[in-house]
Amino acid sequence: MFVLGLFTCIVLSAFSAQAKVVLSFDECKGFFYKDKEPEGLDQNAKKICQMLDYDNYYYASLYSVHHRIPLYSAYTFDPDCSNTAGRTENWHIEPQISQPESRTDHMVNERDSDKNIIKKYQAISSDYSNSGYDRGLLNPNSFHCEEGRKATFTLTNVAPIDAGFNRIHWKNWENALRSFLRSKLDSDGGSAAVYTVTGTVPGDDAQIPQRGTSEDPERVTVPSHIWTAVCYKHQLNDSKSFSFGYIGKNQPEGDISLMSISDLDDQLSRLYSKLLKTPQLIRMFVDNCFDDSKKLNEIKGVFDKLINLPANQGDQMATKVQSMSHTLKRVVRGSWYPYLTVSGSRCRSDHRCGKHGENYYWCWTDYGWDYCSPPLVGSRAKNGQYCQSNYTCGTYGYGYKWCYTDDGSNDMCCTSDSCHSAVNDKTCWNYHPCGYHGYDYLWCYTDDKANWEYCCKDCGQ
Structure with a gap:
């Protein structure tokens, strides 16, 4: 009997170790600095050790069923992964949030789920349709490899993030963070661990x-702010350890500020206190993870260079990004066939490239549907290349126009070859045609109030 009881305990222990929605983060505590989760956030939120198909834990999320967004995702950084961000139409949900009795203890494909049950306590993809907000990943897929990358595409890891803020400003800071961390890890010979937490502040309006x-409106709260906290712990020399954070308003202007962990804690505490109308005390890392003002100044200098903030052009210009590089699949094209998709497949002969009721161009292939481009010649991309004749400027599911160019890359584009043509269908100010104007990228003022945009043709001025 004792042996049977012992066996039963072992089996139950093994089963519970696979649980996704958990009572504590003990099973995936390795994603937190010193195994300690952030303090002061909603203790009634669901704790999730994020797992894909019973294999490994890839990160941890704290999910608010009231707001139907994650309050944060905690993850580590693998510098050996490609920095190419992925895209998918294959989104997942967590069945145990809406069905606690479910024996499925890992994320499942949203398409295989009963949305009427799932939507009771979590967001579904249709909530984001035509909203102007992206399904913004808190844990970025570019920080992971292979299966770990797939595991980021779950609706328990996304929040409504303004499309412009997400695709331009926040993405640029993610890229800068990745470059910065990779450089530090390389210089330290990999003898460090990076603990990162990215989160939201639920809005109230x-x-x-x-x-x-x-028919079921106002289900998902739009965050007022998005933030990231970073703890870099050197394994051999604490003098090389440091921490910092940054936070931005979830608005198109992209107002993002880098600061110390203690200052980030204070700002989050104030924002949550205002939201909940009661004092809150939030702490990201126990002992603030080597918070140091001197190191912070050095980090700020590095980030200024990585993000390439233009100087002396006003606050609005300072928050623009240098590059709008999208990381979709490289086009494999053949000049003899005018309608290849972005993944290199051919449109079916009975379903050529077109909008087909959508606001972007697509077609059916032998492998399913894919984005494609209408034939139009003459557009130029921001990188100086002309758009491919059969992959010209279009939105293709985004809120701005872009195209593939002959070198296989892709970028935002102008719609003419004029010296006054800028991206986003803007026109350069009559007294300030397109040029470099002291910077290493083409730009121009679009009016007499120092508003500016990227442009495409060097007019030699």
Whole structure:
């Protein structure tokens, strides 16, 4: 009997070790600095050790069923992974949030789920449709490899993030963070661990879907702010350890500030206190993870260079990014066939490239649907290349126009070859045609108030 009881305990222990929605983060505590989760956030939120198909834990998330967004995702950084960000239409949900009795203890494909059950306590993809907000990943897929990258595409890891803020400003800071961490790890011979937490501050004045666009509106809270906290712990020499954070308003302007962990804690505490109308005390890392003002100044200098903030052009210009590089699949094209998709497949002969009721161009291939481009010649991309004749400027599911160029890359584009043509269908100010104007990228003022945009043709001025 004792042996049977012992066997039963072992089996139950093994089963519980696979649980996704957990009572504590003990099973995936390795994603937190000193195995300690952040303090002061919603203790009624669901704790998730994120797992894909019973294999490994890839990160940890704290998910608010009230707001239907994660309050944070905690993850580590693998510098050996490609920095190419992935895309997918294969999104996952966590069944145990809406069905605690579910025996499925890992994320599952949203398409295989009963949305009427799932939507009770979590967001679904249709909540984001035509909302102007992206399904913004807190744990970025570019920080992971292979299966870990797939595991980031779950709706328990996303929040409604303004499309412009997400695709331009926040993405640029993610890229800068990745470059910075990779350089530090290389210089330290890999003898360090990086603990990162990216989170939200739920807003109090906006939800999606908007009224009039859905039969079940205002289900998902739009965050007022998005933030990231970083703890770099050297394994051999604490003098090389440091921490910092940054936070930005979830708005198109991209107002993001880098600061110490203690200052980030204070700002989050104030924001949550205002939201909940009661004092809150939030702490990201126990002992603040080597918070140091001198190191912070050095980090700020590095980030200024990585993000390439233009100097002396006003606050709006300072928050623009240098590059709008999208990392979709490289096009494999053949000049003899005018309608290849972005993945290199051919449109079916009975379903040529077109909008087909959508606001972007697509077609059916032998492998399913894919984005494609209408034939139009003459557009030029921001990188100086002309768009491919059969992959010209279009939105293709984004809120701005871009195209593939002959070198296989892709970028935002102008729609003419004029010296006054800028991206996003803007026109350069009559007294300031397109040029470098002291910077290493083409740009121009679009009016007499120092508003500017990227442009495409060097007019030699």
